Amino acid sequence: MSVPRFWRKLDSRYNLKGTHCVECGEYFYPPRNTCVNCRRQGQIEAYRFKGTGEIVTYTVIHTAAEGFEKQAPYTLAIIKLDEGPSLTAQVVGSSVNAYIGMRVRSVFRKLGEGGERGMIYYGTKFIPVDG
Amino acid sequence: MTIGIVSYGAYVPRYRIKIEEIARLWGDDAEALKRGLMVYEKSVPDVDEDAATIAVEAARSAVARCEIDPSRIGAVYTGSESHPYAVKPTSTIVGQAIGATPVMTAADFEFACKAGTAAIQACMGLVSSGMIDLGLAIGADVSQGAPGDALEYTAAAGGVACIIGKKESEIAAIIEDTYSFTTDTPDFWRREGMAYPEHGGRFTGDPGYFKHVTNGARGLMEKIGTKPEDYDYAVFHQPNGKFPSRVAKLLGFSKAQIEPGLVVPKIGNTYSGSCLMGIAATLDQAKPGDRIFATAFGSGAGSDSFSITVTDKIEEIRNRAPTVAELIKDPIYIDYARYAKHKGKIRLS
Numbered sequence: 207m208s209v210p211r212f213w214r215k216l217d218s219r220y221n222l223k224g225t226h227c228v229e230c231g232e233y234f235y236p237p238r239n240t241c242v243n244c245r246r247q248g249q250i251e252a253y254r255f256k257g258t259g260e261i262v263t264y265t266v267i268h269t270a271a272e273g274f275e276k277q278a279p280y281t282l283a284i285i286k287l288d289e290g291p292s293l294t295a296q297v298v299g300s301s302v303n304a305y306i307g308m309r310v311r312s313v314f315r316k317l318g319e320g321g322e323r324g325m326i327y328y329g330t331k332f333i334p335v336d337g
Numbered sequence: 338m339t340i341g342i343v344s345y346g347a348y349v350p351r352y353r354i355k356i357e358e359i360a361r362l363w364g365d366d367a368e369a370l371k372r373g374l375m376v377y378e379k380s381v382p383d384v385d386e387d388a389a390t391i392a393v394e395a396a397r398s399a400v401a402r403c404e405i406d407p408s409r410i411g412a413v414y415t416g417s418e419s420h421p422y423a424v425k426p427t428s429t430i431v432g433q434a435i436g437a438t439p440v441m442t443a444a445d446f447e448f449a450c451k452a453g454t455a456a457i458q459a460c461m462g463l464v465s466s467g468m469i470d471l472g473l474a475i476g477a478d479v480s481q482g483a484p485g486d487a488l489e490y491t492a493a494a495g496g497v498a499c500i501i502g503k504k505e506s507e508i509a510a511i512i513e514d515t516y517s518f519t520t521d522t523p524d525f526w527r528r529e530g531m532a533y534p535e536h537g538g539r540f541t542g543d544p545g546y547f548k549h550v551t552n553g554a555r556g557l558m559e560k561i562g563t564k565p566e567d568y569d570y571a572v573f574h575q576p577n578g579k580f581p582s583r584v585a586k587l588l589g590f591s592k593a594q595i596e597p598g599l600v601v602p603k604i605g606n607t608y609s610g611s612c613l614m615g616i617a618a619t620l621d622q623a624k625p626g627d628r629i630f631a632t633a634f635g636s637g638a639g640s641d642s643f644s645i646t647v648t649d650k651i652e653e654i655r656n657r658a659p660t661v662a663e664l665i666k667d668p669i670y671i672d673y674a675r676y677a678k679h680k681g682k683i684r685l686s
Contacts, residue, residue, distance in 0.1 A: 220433055221433075254436075276685055277385065313390075314394055315390050316386070316389075326387075326422070328393075328430060331385070
């Protein structure tokens with residue numbers, strides 16, 4: 207990932223910052239500037255997600271993409287946040303196997319790095335609430 | 338003017354490696370090592386944890402504990418000897434990740450194991466001068482020990498963050514005074530670009546740790562007219578269990594005074610987080626009115642001493658974030674192979 211591309215979304219990745227439509231109550235992550243339900247009648251405000259949710263589905267990656275080899279095997283999951291939106295993220299920090307419906311919470315971790323000389327990408331991953 | 342700790346937060350990675358497992362690999366006598374070091378296991382970071390992620394988790398815990406608006410924090414100083422970047426401050430990452438940016442000053446500190454307490458002193462100065470409202474001082478490390486080196490048995494990972502302020506209604510622990518003792522002593526160092534530090538073997542004891550800790554501690558007690566028996570608790574930098582136990586005895590503090598803050602047997606030496614981890618563990622159980630004496634030591638070498646009195650506020654904030662005891666319970670034990678992977682000792686290319 208290029209440095210500017212990461213930097214533009216940095217605050218959203220670090221702090222799970224999305225948006226919320228005051229009109230219909232829907233939450234968006236990543237943030238949307240326009241509500242998909244209310245269109246021009248929508249009233250969008252910035253919102254920081256609590257960081258809790260549950261696993262909708264997951265897979266264990268053994269053959270990792272370039273830059274992620276050291277982390278393999280790792281669990282990649284679709285997580286539904288308690289406010290509604292779903293996102294794809296790693297579930298880390300436990301010897302317990304992930305399962306559908308597992309409660310998770312957000313943590314601050316290293317997502318990757320641009321080789322030995324490149325920048326280090328930080329952001330949000332998830333750990334089991336009870337493990 | 339009253340200056341003090343408004344909040345604190347700790348973080349310890351969940352993984353541990355036992356002394357027996359490291360000793361197995363190098364053919365050392367684990368029982369002799371455990372007796373000598375008074376360390377039984379040490380914390381190990383996950384593959385995606387470094388000093389910055391640990392600093393952020395500790396800082397978020399400190400913010401959660403006191404429920405302040407993070408934009409009130411006017412300075413973020415992170416002390417570490419394992420900053421992930423040689424040039425680019427860890428404190429900028431922390432400031433952004435807790436929502437304190439952009440109107441704040443930030444810098445990284447380095448003074449071996451006492452960089453975190455040096456950051457506290459800087460925040461005390463800025464807060465007392467009125468330059469900032471609140472200051473955030475952090476000590477966090479994923480310390481390095483070369484394979485087979487004596488340091489490998491204790492070099493651990495962890496961090497503690499302290500929010501320093503001067504509003505009496507917000508202070509959970511008053512810092513009555515601080516005192517530092519610093520000399521140029523080559524007891525431990527790491528050269529630019531080197532992966533692991535070097536140490537002066539037995540030279541690190543008397544000319545390094547004991548000289549600086551005793552002079553710093555006695556200096557503060559003389560300055561403010563206190564004696565060891567005036568304190569309910571004491572915390573000394575804990576590179577192992579033996580050094581703080583011996584220095585406490587030398588200074589006239591009892592085993593009971595240092596016991597609550599002595600966390601090194603279970604998690605190892607968290608370097609910049611070490612003394613602060615002891616302070617955090619003590620604050621976790623101290624009662625209003627209790628007095629805590631603390632001396633941090635950093636190789637190179639210097640010590641920072643603090644005289645602290647706990648206020649009523651501690652009872653209100655204590656349980657809003659995990660205590661040190663909660664953080665270190667239920668560890669995941671790993672073998673040396675996984676430890677080597679987590680610590681980046683295995684190179685893939």
